[in-house]
Amino acid sequence: MTATVHRLAGRPAPSLDPMIxxxxxxMNRVNAVIIDRMQSDIPLIPELAGHLIAGGGKRLRPMLTLASAAVLDYAGTRHHRLAAAVEFIHTATLLHDDVVDGSDLRRGRRTANVIWGNPASVLVGDFLFSRSFELMVEDGSLKVLKILSNASAVIAEGEVNQLTAARRIEIGEERYLEIIGAKTAALFAAACRIAAVVAERPEREEMALDAYGRNLGIAFQLVDDAIDYVSDAGTMGKDAGDDFREGKMTLPVILAHARGDTETRKFWKDAVEGRRNGDAEFERAIELVRETRAVDDTLARARHYGQRAVDALGMFPASSAKDAMVEAVEFAVARAY
Incomplete structure (x- = not known):
């Protein structure tokens, strides 16, 4: 029987615990690198960086580097610094994203830009990007440097693409998938792939891990975008409805708009363009994404990409690490239920 993202009734809820x-x-070694490399003689830098790094995140992306190395039976230590580089890239993008989005909450806590202001958040994000590149150069592999630097560029392109797509009702599913493939999935893919490079495994294993990470990243973002319309700040770690108020064309909105009648489509146009985005309108949006099954179908797509991630691991022999990576996919999809 092949692994699948669908759990049998009565089985325990999927968890990240096996991967953890x-x-x-x-991860203890990675955390030591992170703490060491976020230090600076300028006190604001470790203070602000530490606020986000210690903010309760699961360190999923560096964990994927470590789990991928475990699947390959890698016995070295290079992946510790590279996993830290991955986390610095991710943290830097979060600092910048919160400034761009004007976010007030991140993982249930006030964002750095609210506490220290936008300029400090942007500059400390730049510092963390620089630290990540120092770690890549110290590793000495041009291939690793190429993979992670390309991922950084693609993430930035994805964020700009999302920015230019905001408040534009005509954005379709294809453009949306381009955006999340860049801004979320690219780093998931790179985080997994670099493990195969340091383990000196063949190209096909590199690309299998890349495919696992990329499809997991897309599934992860699809679920995030769905639960923005079915959850609250306590569950999401951000204000419910943030995407709605920012006019982001996420898949639930794209599907609900496409399936609506003339009146409903006008509501979505006004909402996305910023004319109807208060609390009452958000409640109406929640009703519409449910009535049109837009959330259900977004989650169905997440399950599809999740299954593709699981299938990508098929070439690797059975192991507890592989089982943990499969369960991480199941966990990513199950967060919405």
């Missing part, structure tokens, strides 16, 4: 367990020892 298999990577715990290595």
């Amino acid at each position: 367990g298999i990577t715990a020892h290595d």
Whole structure:
């Protein structure tokens, strides 16, 4: 029987605990690198960076580097610094994103830009990007440097693409998938792939791990975008309805708009363009994404990409690390239920 993202009734809810367990020892080493490399003689830098880095995140992206290395039976230590580089890239993008979006909450806590202001958040994000590149150069692999630097560029392109797509009702599913493939999935893919490079495994194993990470990243973002319309700040770690108020054309909105009648389509146009985006309108938006099954179908697409991620691991032998990576996919999809 092949692995699948669908759990049998009565089975325990999927969890990240197995992945956390298999990577715990290595993650201690990664955390030590992170703490060391976020230090600076300028006190504001470690203070602001530490606020976000210690903010309760699961360190999923560096954990994927470590889990991928475990799947390959890699016995070295290069992946510790590279996993830290991955986390610095991710943290830098979060600092910049919160400034761009004007966000007030991140993982249930006030964002750095609210506490220290936008200029400090942007500049500390730049500092963390620089630290990540220092770590890549120290590793000495041009291939690793190429993979992670390309991912950084693609993430930035994805964020600009999303910015230019905001408040434009005509954005369709294809453009949306381009955006999330860049701004979210690219780093998931790179985080997994670099493990195969340091383990000196063949290209096909590199690309299998790339495919796993990329499809997991797309599934992860699809679920995030769905639960913005079915959750609250306590669950999401951000204000419910943030995407709605920012006029982001996420898949639930794209599907609900496409399936609506003339009156409903006018509501979505006004909402996306910023003319109807208060609390009452958000409640109406929640009703519409449910009535049109836009959330259900967004989650169905997430399950599809999740299954593709699981299938990408098919070439690797059975192991507890592989099982943990499969369960991480199941967890990513199940967050909405």
